[in-house]
Amino acid sequence: MNTKQGRLGWLFTSPYLIYAVVFFLIPLVWSLFLSMTDWNLISPTFSFVGITNYTEAFQSPGVKAAFFVTFKFLAVFIPLVVASSVIVALIVKGLPKYKGIFLIGFFLPYLASGVVSSLIVKGLLSYNSPINEFLRNSLGLDIDWLGTPFAALFVVAVIIAWKFTGYYALILTSGFESINKEIYEAAMIDGVSAWQRFWKITFPLLYPALYTVLILSIGVTFGIFTEVYQLTGGGPNFATNTWQMEIFTRAFSNLQAGYASAIAIIASVVTFISIFIIRKIIELWGKRNGWD
Amino acid sequence: MKTKKVVSILFLASLTVTSLAACSTGNKVQNGVVKDGVTTIEFWAAPNPTQQVYWKEVAEEFTKENPEINVNVSPMKESPTSEASIQSAIAGGSAPTMSENINRGFAAQLADSKALVKLDELNGWDKLKESRNMENTMEGWEFSDNHQYVMPIYSSPMLFGWRLDILEEIGVHEAPKTYSEMLDVAKKLKEKYPDKYVWAKDALADPTAWKRWFDFFMLYDAASNGNNFVEGTKFIGDEKAGEKVLGFVDDLRKEDALLTRKAKDPFESGLGIFTDIGPWTISYWKEKFPEMKWNETYTLAAPPVPDDKETSNVNTFADTKGLVVYASATKEQQEAAMKFINWVYSNPENDLKWFEKTNLPPARDDLTTNDTFKVFLDKNPELLPYAAAVPNAIPPMDNSKYNDIQTFIGQHAFNPVVKGEKDPKTAWKDMQEAIEGVLK
The missing domain is CATH 3.40.190.10 (Periplasmic binding protein-like II)
Structure with missing residues (x-):
């Protein structure tokens, strides 16, 4: 590549490079610096505390909870959102016409405000809501949806899955469209059942789209905040205390920006390692099915 | 090729400028004094419409009488909370001159970070306490360093x-x-x-x-x-x-x-x-639950006490918020802010206006004895228990x-x-x- 071309290359990549430097690199360096201070961002003075914020964070019940809660969310949210988006994509795929309109309909929750949907759910699940009155009076079920650890986590996971299902279904629909129809025709000639067709043909061939959906949804899990903030505040007993919730509480309620930055750095390392491991597992599955 | 290059550079430059402009809060740099010797003070009012209307009206009247001071009232942002917005504003150097809606605990956090002005060190503080008749109320507001950082606007005994x-x-x-x-x-x-x-x-x-x-x-x-x-x-x-x-x-x-x-x-x-x-619930009920009628559907009482305690003059928590002046304000702005506060609170009619609009009892010692408030309290007897409980109300702790x-x-x-x-x-x-x- 000659110098002229090289310069042009730099020129055309510079918008993203500038964006990355301003919004990722500088904040990251700033965060690293903050995490080694006791600064709250508003005090005129601060001291360097070395790795104290990190050692304190590792012992904090809030941080420990955030670590485990995120994996609990992964275990509940990922299967939920993948299953629901596959189902929606399959339904849309089977429609004779107006596929686009239905897809837009399913996509709309993605545009809805997390605050609004959380408040609606809060109302729906209140003790004296019609749903709970019915469950209590007709089935004798008295469920404290947001007051028991697993139920609260499940409710939050369901809301986020509802929000993202349409978006992921859109990606999966394009994945379905890219599968060669001749493979299905050959399978039908060989007498393969619909169930087998789905698991032996569709699912493995959907790998590129599924890969995208899985990586995106894992990213979402590590960033859960609004629904938790609105519905449970991280409770009961830290059962829904996510990384973002813990960082927010420390930085904005307790005015501990330095400490919150240390948690943010730990969270990003955990997120990076987790996504790396999960990605490798998914790629392994892809390789087994012939995807390199 | 040359034209392409020029276009690319222009495109890149405009993209960068647009991106950076998007990060701006839009606030002008405040140096306290603008043209013709007029001092502008930025005032952040609580994000509810009633309080914003009140402060806008009062600021307008004040500026009419004091054209050398311009009080610019704007709503406090609540994204995600008003405390977080204030913290971000201070950190970003765009804090207002003063704001209301500050509780004592948050004020303690800010004072600990030297972000607030010690009000008792500003000229006019003693005059303010006297003219508003709030000397007793203020005793409970003194911080552990023996200074006053907050001027309580209202004190709602819960x-x-x-x-x-x-x-x-x-x-x-x-x-x-x-x-x-x-x-x-x-x-x-x-x-x-x-x-x-x-x-x-x-x-x-x-x-x-x-x-x-x-x-x-x-x-x-x-x-x-x-x-x-x-x-x-x-x-x-x-x-x-x-x-x-x-x-x-x-x-x-x-x-x-x-x-x-x-x-x-x-x-x-x-x-x-x-x-x-709280007293705010009463006005909410009048609008949303007209069937809730004082002394018919509901009554108000002090908190229950252990059996061996006196049941009169029972203490309770005071939900109380007030005004603060930020340390980042210039000397001129701080003085102008104190002049504004003094102007507002030297006239009990302004407290009455506040009480009428918000139902939140002004933090003054003479609420039940001052004739200014008598007519309003007679018309709203359900607020009387709150006015009477003001002396027994304990503000939140002042710990950072x-x-x-x-x-x-x-x-x-x-x-x-x-x-x-x-x-x-x-x-x-x-x-x-x-x-x-x-x-x-």
Whole structure:
């Protein structure tokens, strides 16, 4: 590549490079610096505390909870959102016409405000809501949806899955469209059942789209905040205390920006390692099915 | 090729400028004095429309009389909370000159970071206290460093509302005053209405720090005669009173009189017959629940006290917020801010206007004796109990770690007792240990 071309290359990549430097690199360096201070961002003075914020964070019940809660969310949210988006994509795929309109309909929750949907759910699940009155009076079920650890986590996971299902279904629909129809025709000639067709043909061939959906949804899990903030505040007993919730509480309620930055750095390392491991597992599955 | 290059560079430059402009808050640099010697002060009002209208009107009148000072009123941002917005503004160098809606705990955090002006060091402070008749009220507002950082605008003593109609139905003719009277009500209620609760409130089981103001601190202030909880770095909570409060809540739980689930309008629907009520609820009811009528459907009472306590002049928590001046303001702005505050509060009519618009009792010593407020209180008798309770109301603690402290009260004591997970003695001990740990 000659110098002229090289310069042009730099020129055309510079918008993203500038964006990355301003919004990722500088904040990251700033965060690293903050995490080694006791600064709250508003005090005129601060001291360097070395790795104290990190050692304190590792012992904090809030941080420990955030670590485990995120994996609990992964275990509940990922299967939920993948299953629901596959189902929606399959339904849309089977429609004779107006596929686009239905897809837009399913996509709309993605545009809805997390605050609004959380408040609606809060109302729906209140003790004296019609749903709970019915469950209590007709089935004798008295469920404290947001007051028991697993139920609260499940409710939050369901809301986020509802929000993202349409978006992921859109990606999966394009994945379905890219599968060669001749493979299905050959399978039908060989007498393969619909169930087998789905698991032996569709699912493995959907790998590129599924890969995208899985990586995106894992990213979402590590960033859960609004629904938790609105519905449970991280409770009961830290059962829904996510990384973002813990960082927010420390930085904005307790005015501990330095400490919150240390948690943010730990969270990003955990997120990076987790996504790396999960990605490798998914790629392994892809390789087994012939995807390199 | 040359044209392409020029276009690319222009495109890149405009993209960069646009991106950076998007990060701007749009605030102009404030140097305190603008053209023609007019000092501009930025005032952040609480984000509710009523208070914004009030401050805009008052600021306009003030500027008419004092053209050398321009008070620019704008709403405080609430994204995600007003405290977070203020913190970001200070960190970003775009803090206003002054703002309202500041509670004492948050003010302590800001004062600890030297972000607030010591109001008692500004010219005009003493005159303000005298002209507003708030010298006694201000005594409770002094911070542990013996300075004043907040000028309280209102002080709402929190009272408990009782569903009078349901009490009548179970044969009780007045609001209970002591723990045993209340437990008696709980028994009678469950006997007649097993599906109803005495106290139906999800926040009882929620450790969020501020929620303790409206349950634990109301009961604790009443049981301890307003004893402080923390002084500087020392925990000085009244153990006996605290254990009695927790024991009382535990007794209510044992009677199945507490509902800690989120319920829609539990008090208004009669699902619960007792709850904390602030004066703002009265105006809300007038609009949304006209059937809620004082001395018919509901009554207001001081918090219940242990059986061995006096039932008159009972202390309670004061939900109170005030004005602060930020240290980042220039000297001219600070002086102009004090002049504005003095102008507003030297005239009781402005406090009356506030009271009429917001129902929040102005933080002054003469609320029940000053004729200015008499007509309004006569027209709104349901606000009289609040006005009368102002002298017994205890403001929140002035500790910069109030958020941790109050979270621990919930996490280690109040919430587990409400849920029957701990006995009151152990709960108090655990809470004390946790608080002492954070105060070190």
